[in-house]
Every structure is written in C-alpha cells, then in structure tokens.
Amino acid sequence: MRTWKILMAGLGLLSAAPSPALAKVHVFACAPEWGALAEEIGGVHVEVFVATTARQDVHHVRAKPSLLVAMRKADLVVCSGAALESGWLPILLKKAGGPDVQPATAGYLMASDFVPLIGARKEADRSLGHIHPEGNPHVHLNPNNLLPVARVLAERLLILDPDNLEDYSGSFKRFETGWMALVASWKEAAAGLEGAKVVVYHDAWAYLLDWLGIEKIASLEPKPGLPPTASHLEAVLQAVDGRDVRAILVAPYEDGKAADWLSGRTGIPVLRLPYTVGGSEDANDIESLFAETMEMLKGVR
Amino acid sequence: MKNQSFLAASAVVLLGASPAFANDAEIDALRAELAAMRVMYESKIDGLESRLAEMEARQVESASRVEPAAGNTAPGVPATGNRRVTDNSFNPAIGVMLQGKYKAFSENEADLAGFAVGHEGERGEEGLSVEHTELNFSASVDDKFYGSTTIALAEHHGETEVELEEAFIQTLALPYGASLKGGRFFADIGYLNAHHAHSDDFADRPLPYRAFLNGAYNDDGLQASVILPSDLYAEVGAGLFRGKDFPAGGNEGSDVGSWTAFARTGGDIGDNTAWRAGASALLADVQSRAANEGNITFRGDSDLYIADVRLTFAPTGNANRQELILQGEYFWRDENGAYNDVAFDESQRGWYAQTVYKFAPQWRVGARYSELHADAVPAGLAGTALDDGGHDPWAATVMGDWTNSEFSRLRLQYSYEELANELEDNQLTIQYIMSIGAHGAHPF
Numbered sequence: 001m002r003t004w005k006i007l008m009a010g011l012g013l014l015s016a017a018p019s020p021a022l023a024k025v026h027v028f029a030c031a032p033e034w035g036a037l038a039e040e041i042g043g044v045h046v047e048v049f050v051a052t053t054a055r056q057d058v059h060h061v062r063a064k065p066s067l068l069v070a071m072r073k074a075d076l077v078v079c080s081g082a083a084l085e086s087g088w089l090p091i092l093l094k095k096a097g098g099p100d101v102q103p104a105t106a107g108y109l110m111a112s113d114f115v116p117l118i119g120a121r122k123e124a125d126r127s128l129g130h131i132h133p134e135g136n137p138h139v140h141l142n143p144n145n146l147l148p149v150a151r152v153l154a155e156r157l158l159i160l161d162p163d164n165l166e167d168y169s170g171s172f173k174r175f176e177t178g179w180m181a182l183v184a185s186w187k188e189a190a191a192g193l194e195g196a197k198v199v200v201y202h203d204a205w206a207y208l209l210d211w212l213g214i215e216k217i218a219s220l221e222p223k224p225g226l227p228p229t230a231s232h233l234e235a236v237l238q239a240v241d242g243r244d245v246r247a248i249l250v251a252p253y254e255d256g257k258a259a260d261w262l263s264g265r266t267g268i269p270v271l272r273l274p275y276t277v278g279g280s281e282d283a284n285d286i287e288s289l290f291a292e293t294m295e296m297l298k299g300v301r
Numbered sequence: 302m303k304n305q306s307f308l309a310a311s312a313v314v315l316l317g318a319s320p321a322f323a324n325d326a327e328i329d330a331l332r333a334e335l336a337a338m339r340v341m342y343e344s345k346i347d348g349l350e351s352r353l354a355e356m357e358a359r360q361v362e363s364a365s366r367v368e369p370a371a372g373n374t375a376p377g378v379p380a381t382g383n384r385r386v387t388d389n390s391f392n393p394a395i396g397v398m399l400q401g402k403y404k405a406f407s408e409n410e411a412d413l414a415g416f417a418v419g420h421e422g423e424r425g426e427e428g429l430s431v432e433h434t435e436l437n438f439s440a441s442v443d444d445k446f447y448g449s450t451t452i453a454l455a456e457h458h459g460e461t462e463v464e465l466e467e468a469f470i471q472t473l474a475l476p477y478g479a480s481l482k483g484g485r486f487f488a489d490i491g492y493l494n495a496h497h498a499h500s501d502d503f504a505d506r507p508l509p510y511r512a513f514l515n516g517a518y519n520d521d522g523l524q525a526s527v528i529l530p531s532d533l534y535a536e537v538g539a540g541l542f543r544g545k546d547f548p549a550g551g552n553e554g555s556d557v558g559s560w561t562a563f564a565r566t567g568g569d570i571g572d573n574t575a576w577r578a579g580a581s582a583l584l585a586d587v588q589s590r591a592a593n594e595g596n597i598t599f600r601g602d603s604d605l606y607i608a609d610v611r612l613t614f615a616p617t618g619n620a621n622r623q624e625l626i627l628q629g630e631y632f633w634r635d636e637n638g639a640y641n642d643v644a645f646d647e648s649q650r651g652w653y654a655q656t657v658y659k660f661a662p663q664w665r666v667g668a669r670y671s672e673l674h675a676d677a678v679p680a681g682l683a684g685t686a687l688d689d690g691g692h693d694p695w696a697a698t699v700m701g702d703w704t705n706s707e708f709s710r711l712r713l714q715y716s717y718e719e720l721a722n723e724l725e726d727n728q729l730t731i732q733y734i735m736s737i738g739a740h741g742a743h744p745f
Contacts, residue, residue, distance in 0.1 A: 056572075056617065056619045059621070065569075065576075068534055069532065069534045091744055094471070095480065096528050098474075099473070099474035103441075126737075
C-alpha cells in the first residue's frame with residue numbers, strides 16, 4: 001500500500017513540473033536535407049538537430065542514447081517517412097517523444113506524406129527485398145518536392161511558434177521564389193540529360209532520375225537492401241553491354257567496391273553524388289546540394 | 302473547431318500565392334488567435350485531417366504550378382496525408398518469430414555448481430527443435446496508449462506450452478520524457494533483460510542470466526521511467542511487480558512481491574562511437590521459489606544488483622557496413638532466507654563480456670566469456686546443488702552468423718563450458734531466427 005502512495009506522489013510531482021519556456025523551436029531532423037530545409041525556413045528561430053550524417057544509411061540507424069536526448073527536446077520532427085526510418089524512429093518517438101510530436105500532431109512531419117510518391121506497390125512480398133510498399137521514400141532528390149515540404153514546414157512552424165509567423169511566411173516566400181527560379185534553370189541546363197542511361201547502387205536516386213528524365217538500366221543490389229553478389233554483377237555487366245550507359249551512381253554511405261568493379265570492366269565512370277547535404281565538401285545547404293549534383297551530372301552527357 | 306478552420310485559413314492566406322498583409326490590427330488579431338491555438342494541442346490533432354485534405358488539394362496545384370511542363374510526375378497523382386503506413390497496413394501489426402535449433406552436447410549433465418536454476422536457465426535439449434515460436438501483436442491503442450503482446454509457443458520435454466511472454470500497455474503522450482508501462486513485460490534491468498532473445502547476439506544467454514534471472518525477468522507489474530532533460534542521456538525508472546517470476550516466486554497475496562530500479566546514461570564519442578552504461582536492482586520478497594526441477598526451494602529476500610555497459614563502433618557511424626560491439630554486465634546477488642528450510646545468508650556473483658564484429662554487411666563473428674561465483678554454503682546444504690565444491694562455473698563461446706536481410710539470420714555457435722567439477726562440456730548449436738510479418742524496431 002505504501003509503495004503505491006509513494007509512486008503516485010512521485011508521478012504527481014513529475015506532471016506538476018513547470019513547462020520550460022519555448023525559446024527556440026527544437027527541430028529533430030532525421031536526415032541532413034530536412035535539417036537544412038528547416039534552417040532555411042526557420043532561420044534564427046529554430047534549433048536543428050540532425051540525427052544522421054551523409055555518410056550514414058538512414059535505413060539502418062541505431063536508436064542510440066544521443067538520439068533519445070534530442071527527441072526528448074523535440075518540438076517538431078521532420079523526416080522522409082514512407083517507412084524509411086521505421087527501424088529506429090518509432091522507438092525514439094515512443095520512448096522519448098512528447099505528446100506534441102506523435103503521429104497526427106503538428107509536430108510530426110513526414111515529407112513523403114506531402115509529395116507524389118513513385119514506385120508505390122499494391123502488392124508487397126519480402127521476397128522482393130527491402131521494399132517500401134508506400135512508395136520510394138528518397139523524395140528529396142526531386143527539387144520540386146522540396147517546395148510543398150517547405151510550405152508544410154512553414155505552416156507547422158507558425159502553429160508551434162506563432163510569435164514569429166511573419167518571419168516564417170517571409171522566409172518561405174523568399175525560398176519559394178528563389179527555388180522556382182533555380183529549379184527552372186537547373187532543369188534547363190540539364191536538358192541534354194534526358195534519355196541518358198545510368199546504373200545505380202540502390203534506388204535512392206529514383207526522384208532525381210525521374211525529374212531529369214534519366215533512365216535507370218540496373219541496380220547493383222540484387223534486391224533492395226541486399227548487398228551486390230557476384231552472379232548479379234555478371235548479369236548487370238550483360239545488361240549494360242552496348243547500351244551507352246553514362247554513369248554508375250553511388251551515394252556517400254554506400255560501398256563503392258561493386259561500382260568500381262563494374263567501372264573497371266566497362267569504363268563507365270562511377271559518380272559519387274552528394275545525395276544529401278554534407279555528402280560532398282561543397283554541398284553544405286539545400287541549394288548547393290543540387291548545384292553540386294547538377295555540376296557532377298554534366299559529365300553524364 | 303472554429304479556431305482550427307480560422308488557423309487553416311490564415312495559413313493559406315499567409316503562405317499562399319497572393320500576399321494579403323492588410324494592416325497591423327489584423328495581424329494582431331491573427332496572432333491572438335494563433336496564440337490561443339498554441340495551448341489547444343488536442344484540437345490540432347482532430348483538426349489535422351481536414352488540414353491534410355486541404356494541403357492535398359493545394360499540393361497538386363502547387364506541384365503543377367512549379368513545373369507546368371513536368372512530364373514525369375503524373376498529373377493528378379494525389380499527394381495525400383493518408384499514407385501513414387508504419388509497420389504494415391494492418392492494425393494491429395502482427396509478427397511471427399520463427400526460431401529453430403540443432404544442439405549437440407558432449408556431457409549429459411549441465412548443473413551449475415553453487416546455483417539452483419529455473420527451467421529457462423537450463424542448457425536446453427539436444428537435437429533438432431523449434432524451441433520458441435513467438436507471436437506478436439502490437440499497435441497504438443489510441444493517441445495516448447500503445448499495446449503489445451507476445452505469445453510464445455515453447456517446447457519443453459516433448460510438450461508444447463503456451464507462454465504469455467508479454468502483454469503490456471505503455472503511455473505515448475506523457476510529457477517531460479516520462480513513460481508508464483503496465484502489464485506483463487520484461488523489466489528494464491541490466492542490458493539483455495529488456496531485449497527479446499531473438500535479438501541476442503548468441504544462441505543462448507550468458508551464465509549470469511541463466512543463474513540469476515532464469516533467462517529473463519518478466520513479471521506482472523507497473524514501471525515508470527523518465528528521461529531527464531540533460532544534454533547527456535540520463536534515464537531513471539522504477540517498477541513494482543507481483544513477484545511471480547524467477548528470482549521472485551510464489552506471491553499470492555495483495556502485497557507487491559518485487560521492486561526494480563534503474564539508472565542509465567550514454568552518449569556519442571564523435572560520429573563513430575555510441576555507448577550506454579547503467580545500474581539496476583531487482584529486490585524480491587520471495588515466498589517460495591522452486592528450482593532444479595523442484596528439488597530446491599528458496600524463501601526469503603533475494604536482492605540482485607546489476608551493472609551494464611555497451612559500446613558500438615562503426616566507421617563514420619554507418620553500422621550497415623561494419624560494426625564492432627562490446628558489451629558486458631556484472632551481477633551481485635545477496636540472499637537472506639532459507640534454502641530447503643536451511644537458513645542462508647550469502648552472496649553470489651557473476652559476469653560476462655562479449656564482442657561482436659560485423660566485418661561485411663551480412664556477416665558477423667562474436668566471442669563471449671561468462672563466469673559465476675558462489676560463496677561457501679552452510680553445513681546443512683553441503684552436497685546439494687548449492688555447494689559449488691570449490692568450482693566456479695565458466696563458459697567460453699564463439700559464434701558466426703549470416704544475416705541475409707534484417708528478417709533472417711543463420712548462426713553457428715560453439716561453446717566450451719566447465720559448469721561443475723569434472724564437467725567439460727563441448728556444445729555445438731546451429732540456429733535460425735526468422736521474422737515474418739511486422740517486426741518492430743530494436744532499442745539500442
């Protein structure tokens with residue numbers, strides 16, 4: 001009986017603790033691109049924590065203590081969604097996330113909920129590898145997708161922090177205007193890429209290729225999420241033979257051995273595109289990520 | 302609801318294509334409304350669906366506006382907010398864990414010198430077996446609670462038994478990093494205890510888990526925990542339990558039979574390394590605890606203290622390609638009561654240390670050493686299983702496993718165990734662990 005009373009008293013104390021003043025909006029971004037976008041829209045009013053680096057595979061992250069601490073503080077969680085982070089984000093949310101960042105709250109923003117997904121499947125079977133029936137989750141590499149996400153981000157920020165609503169709407173409008181011009185210029189400069197053929201390591205590039213009209217001939221992974229095998233690479237070698245494949249696309253966190261092997265056999269260059277902010281030395285914000293990517297893709301023509 | 306639609310409308314005005322800043326008074330009025338919104342998070346939730354529907358309409362519009370000539374994204378593809386699929390499209394998520402083993406031992410006996418162990422603490426049976434098949438159902442109950450149950454079908458001496466491993470609810474919406482868990486669950490003590498055996502790095506649990514916790518402590522109770530608002534991870538928690546599961550036992554009354562407490566900390570060292578360390582206690586008021594096939598019964602206070610540490614290292618923090626894990630736990634148990642009605646006031650100790658090295662995306666090797674020590678027993682217990690005969694049980698284990706995908710793993714393991722005088726047991730285990738259906742994420 002006494003134990004109960006002590007426990008209940010303890011819980012009462014916890015729930016009566018004063019709410020800390022919301023000086024800055026704490027944003028928990030699952031990946032660098034969403035962190036950079038949050039900085040872009042939130043400016044000085046947000047404090048962004050980025051859970052992963054460009055050298056880490058967002059599919060496979062451990063729900064480690066430092067992430068629990070960051071989730072504990074989060075006012076807004078911004079991730080790709082479509083099950084990309086399903087191996088670790090649910091643990092963090094359940095264990096450390098407050099009531100205002102749970103699914104179906106303003107503090108929970110999954111980018112893939114707000115853009116058209118490609119590669120959605122009606123039927124899913126695990127014999128197909130690590131697939132996402134909801135659709136391909138690597139949505140940020142089509143720059144058109146960043147605009148609706150930036151808009152929702154601004155809306156969420158002004159719900160969470162209405163004191164600074166002019167700043168949020170102002171920075172969104174600036175971003176919108178600038179971004180539309182940039183996207184148009186990138187697309188124009190990349191006109192020659194349409195119809196070009198590439199090999200990818202993983203389908204992480206689907207949105208980029210879709211945007212630019214580049215055709216994927218093969219993946220080095222035999223099935224999504226499984227590392228390349230010798231027999232599969234032989235098959236890829238056959239598939240690219242005589243088809244004018246211009247590049248092998250590899251993300252910074254992916255193993256380059258298979259790509260190097262194929263490159264050595266065929267002379268097709270390996271392109272290590274930045275994939276996300278921080279993925280190369282010059283890709284240090286959203287704009288330079290695409291500028292750098294487009295610059296590197298020039299070689300594909 | 303009125304506030305809600307007003308907010309949505311004002312968001313449209315503020316962020317939409319046509320700038321509509323009229324005058325300061327209007328902005329002030331807007332701001333007041335928005336400030337009111339801030340405290341009404343519940344209305345945020347039920348208003349979200351309509352907001353999403355609205356956004357949906359606008360995205361299609363804005364997508365086409367940004368790039369009118371886009372030929373690649375099919376026009377009219379709905380950008381919806383209803384794609385919130387987590388584990389699978391079922392509610393609840395259903396998962397089945399299939400596990401099978403082949404085991405061969407060189408010795409017929411495997412008693413632990415100085416210890417009386419429960420059923421799950423024994424070394425298991427030789428030959429082919431499916432051991433544990435786990436069925437898990439889990440889902441958010443609603444916006445405030447999460448529920449999960451794991452039912453295990455286990456083979457014991459040729460019979461299939463149904464075990465309720467876990468059946469708990471957990472709060473989702475408590476602020477300040479607090480969480481409450483109630484029902485039957487694996488208590489948060491030590492490192493391995495709160496983890497399901499299918500996620501273990503070896504085919505069996507180390508000796509201290511077998512001797513002190515009968516594999517793992519899962520009991521009916523309530524646990525509260527809180528993650529402190531510090532920059533370094535710090536979590537504290539406490540629980541109270543019925544006192545039915547080993548090392549507790551036999552509690553039938555209304556009293557709480559056992560108590561737990563834990564404290565943990567952890568963090569990162571650069572991008573490559575993450576660590577966690579903890580201390581915990583399990584204090585049991587044992588009414589009657591049967592062990593060694595019912596031959597030995599303990600009554601009294603059984604207090605167990607555990608220290609645990611774990612460290613993971615991966616180049617650039619990318620555990621998908623290579624990873625090194627170091628892990629160890631130290632156990633100290635103080636018992637004051639009676640074994641088979643012989644007064645007993647002694648302590649026992651044990652520890653293990655293990656390392657697992659993932660050298661390629663699908664391949665891992667590991668090594669583990671574990672050891673136990675029991676103090677000398679009173680004269681009345683000489684010659685029983687509690688009399689260690691001057692021998693400290695120890696075991697050395699190596700394993701290699703192949704993980705085709707995150708849902709399947711095959712393992713080969715070899716152990717050498719000297720658990721009692723003149724016992725030199727060579728053990729071979731071949732194991733598969735496979736998951737079908739939904740499979741939840743694993744904690745650090």
